Amino acid sequence: MAQIPASSVQNNSHVLETHDLRAYYRMRYFGIDREVRAVDGVSMHVRKNEVYGVAGESSCGKTTFIKAIAAAIRPPLEIVAGHVNYSFIKGDLYAMPAAERSAIRWRHLSYILQGSMNVLNPVRRIHKTFEDFAFRHMNLGRAEFDQAVKHHLERLRLPAEILRAYPHELSGGMRQRVCIALATLCKPEFIIADEPTTALDVVVQKDVLAMIRETQSEFGSSMIFVTHDLTVHANVTDRLGIMYAGRLVEEGRTADVFANPMHPYTAHLIASLPKIGDTQSRNALSGSPPNLADAPKGCRFHPRCPLAMEICRHENPALTTLAEDHRVACFAASTKVQPANDEGSGEAKTLEMAR
Amino acid sequence: MIAVFRDLFRYNGEFAIGFMIMVIILGIAVASFFSPYEPIDSYLVALDAPPSTEYVFGTNSRGQDIFWQLTFAIRNTLAFGFIVALISRILSLAIGLVSGYVGGAVDRILMSINDTFIVIPLFPLLVLLYFVLRDDMTWFVLALVMAGLGWAYDARLIRSVMISLRTREFTNTSVFSGMSMPRIVTQEHLPYVLPIVFSTFMNNMNWSIGLEVTLAVLGFTDVDTPTIGGMIFWANQHSAMVSGIWWWYFFPTLFVTLTFIGLFLLSISMNEYIDPRSRLDRMGNS
Amino acid sequence: MTAPLLHLDSLTKLYKRGGLFGREEFRAVDNVSFHIHDKEPQVFTIIGESGSGKTTLARMVLNMIRPTTGTIFFKGQDLASIRSGGARRRFMKEVQPIFQNPFEAFNPLKRVDRYLYMTAKNFTDAHSPAQLDAAADAALNKVGLSIGEVRGRFPHELSGGQLQRVAIARALIPGPSMIVADEPVSMVDASLRMSIVNLFRTLRDDLKVSIIYITHDLATAYYVSDRIIIMRKGEVVESGLARVVLENPQHEYSRLLKSAVLSPDPRGQGVLIGDSAASQQARASPHRQTINSQS
Secondary structure, eight states, X not given: OOOOOSSSOSSTTEEEEEEEEEEEEEEEETXXXXXXXXXXXXXXXXXXXXXXXXXXXTTSSHHHHHHHHTTOOOXXXXXXXXEEEETTSSSBGGGSOHHHHHHHBTTTEEEEOSOHHHHXXXXXOHHHHHHHHHHHHHTOOHHHHHHHHHHHHHHTTOOGGGGGSOGGGSOHHHHHHHHHHHHHTTOXXXXXXXXXTTTSOHHHHHHHHHXXXXXXXXXTOEEEEEOSOHHHHHHHOSEEEEEETTEEEEEEEHHHHHHSOOSHHHHHHXXXXXXXXXXXXXXXXXXXXXXXXXOOSSXXXXXGOTTOOHHHXXXXXXXXXXXXXXXXXXXXXXXXXXXXXXXXHHHHHHHHHHO | OHHHHHHHHXXXXXXXXXXXXXXXXXXXXXXXXXXXXXXXXXXXXXXXXXXXXXXXXXXXXXXXXXXXXXXXXXXHHHHHHHHHHHHHHHHHHHHHXXXXXXXXXXHHHHHHHXXXXXXXXXXXXXXXXXXXXXXXXXXXXXXHHHHHHSSHHHHHHHHHHHHHHHTSHHHHHHHHTTOOHHHIIIIIIHHHHHHHHHHHHXXXXXXXXXXXXXXHHTTOSOTTSOOHHHHHHHHHHTTTTTTTOHHHHHHHHHHHHHHXXXXXXXXXXXXXXXXXXXXXXXXXXX | OOOOSEEEEEEEEEEEEEOSSSEEEEEEEEEEEEEEOSSSOOEEEEEOOTTSSHHHXXXXXXXXSOOSEEEEEETTEEGGGOXXXXXXXXXXXXXXXXXXXXXXXXXXXXXXXXXXXXXXXXHSSOOSHXXXXXXXXXXXXXXXXXXXXXXXXXXXXXXXXXXXXXXXXHHHTTOOSEEEEEXXXXXXXXXXXXXXXXXXXXHHHHSXXXXXXXXXXXXXXXXXXXXXXXXXXXXXXXXXXXXXXXXXXXXXXXXXXXXXXXXXXXXXXXXXXXXXXXXXXXXXXXXXXXXXXXX
């Protein structure tokens, strides 16, 4: 394994770095062992003041990846290898004492989740929920805290009356806006947004997305934005990582990924997006995503890949920089483009050794 | 089925202990068929002998060998619990399935009857029945009465499971596959309901045995049929505690307690095993 | 003149919400009329957001619930006149559903092939195991699967896209003239979604099945539909040819819906900034903005 220095992130323009992160579910039911490699060697970073999108289908490991970087690991999920570093903590996230880890939550690291009802306590008024989450972290007196909350809502252009409401009295879109206000109250350096608009109607979705983006740029937070919906990524994220079967297969600036997708999986996903005004027939990909308890050898996409070669069946392609700020894990793409530099080869070695 | 049993025995401590306790209890019940004495005969052996090699559990003041007496008592008590549980399960299954699947007016009528049974105070009612029926109150009649009173909670449970199953999409798929209602209920829904029936079976046996023992100790049952409660009743009648014949109390109490524990452990271990979520996870492995 | 395939005549469904004090009426579907002619098969799309009544409408068309007022005619027959088991079965032979969640469409404790065999047994002449197998295989071939991939499998052993195709195959076995698909792709993975939508085109063109496609997704609706209606709070706000309506919506709500659809072309960093209703409102009334900045 490559030695990672234990002092925060390596590059000080990064807020989050993960190095060869592996998180597996290990289960035992009545004597049968099962290992699901939900996140299998993900190395990426999020820069300051950027929205990093993670796209992928169901059970591609994106939710597990979020759990791993948010330190929300509970059995049977285990961190098997790798590091998670944030700019605001010393050393590895998992080397921290549990008490310190929970102290950074909400203050430095907060979440916007899909089911806002699960975040907002249904039997408490909204202002009580604000107190429950943030009062401890703000180190303010009661009156000052109330003032800060009101001021924050004004900045986000939410009416102050919602503080007196119960969650069920608000619409789904308004609840999600309240969750965004809650997540940004302490002005955290890093926000994790997990499918924040998936349960919302189209009309509301666009508005909530705009609010997320406005809030993020106003407070200068960095953000990981996870959704399966590529059109949302196209409109919200600065850089985009595509996950397939527990691995990052392509990563680059969102505009570059859409304009020039290099991994066949990404290329297919983008080509299959229907558009109003375009009835051109779109082909579907055959096969289906693999079961992670029994993933295919080599490149995990090879059984569905139109470009599959012999090497793909045996070896796992490393994420290689093929263009400026654009990394792809595909042998077929690598042979087409000469690697811009040798940055990816170190990672390739670690991946091979772990195999 | 055998594989399920083997897995449970190997990987579930509660099941292993509960199962072994119940094997011992059943072994004792079966031994009653080889008893040298008739259960109601008295003054056959020396009176008030403490446990010894000749009389393992001692003898009582009525000249009965407590070990052999206990074999009959356990057999009758278990049979009692089994019959109550069996009849009440059939009732709760039928009422719960119909009420949950058909819904509407049928559901409202059945559930209002159901709720009446839930709120009836059982103990005073059983004592009252004993005073009315007196000698006609054999243990079998008591079993029928208790079965008729013990179905209501679980019928409601089964109904609620049925209501949620009815709204699942696979029920609609079954309807549009041309299956009839009885077929959907028995083939699609019963696999979800039967585990509840099994695990409540044990709980219901425990409940009925407990109530029977209570009634018997107080003398409100047919004391001529030896049951565990009946044995304690006779020990009370002979002031066994005052005379220091502790073994007359000790062994019936010990074995009824073991029966409770055994049934309880079986019930909770099965509950865990048949939980649909863990069942699906296990299916994912096979 | 022949009767249309489906004719809905001022259909209304009321739900009573029981409160402790008085009951409140809620119009899930409000006076909806449309018809699907039988000249040629078509994909008829119902667009609506949550609470628009589109699922209630679908359930009435499938004769799973009865309308409060109004009538549904399928090939000239009033659905309210279907009472006996035999009539119900004849109706199901003609109209089959596809549901939203493919993982829920089959009993997780049962094998998937069972539903194919059951449908074949109840709606076709097939009776022997070999005939049933052949009927299931023929239907699966139409959706790009074969019985070998499905036989003996439990739902959790198949992917969402496969399950949804099995569900479509099951619906095809009786040889229906109409399929009602309620949000059939919203729970299917992105890489498999187009395979389902493409399948609808094939069913319409090759098998001559009309499809009622219920969705909230305007992009796939545009891709696959012939005619659409747009629903809002139980009412139809706009209807017509799909391409015409979606390219140039007339009703205010249809326009709002279309404007909310995100384009899949990336527009670079921060395109949505200043796009939220609140910030537009703030821009429109600068007076309020100054109050905000003062406090």
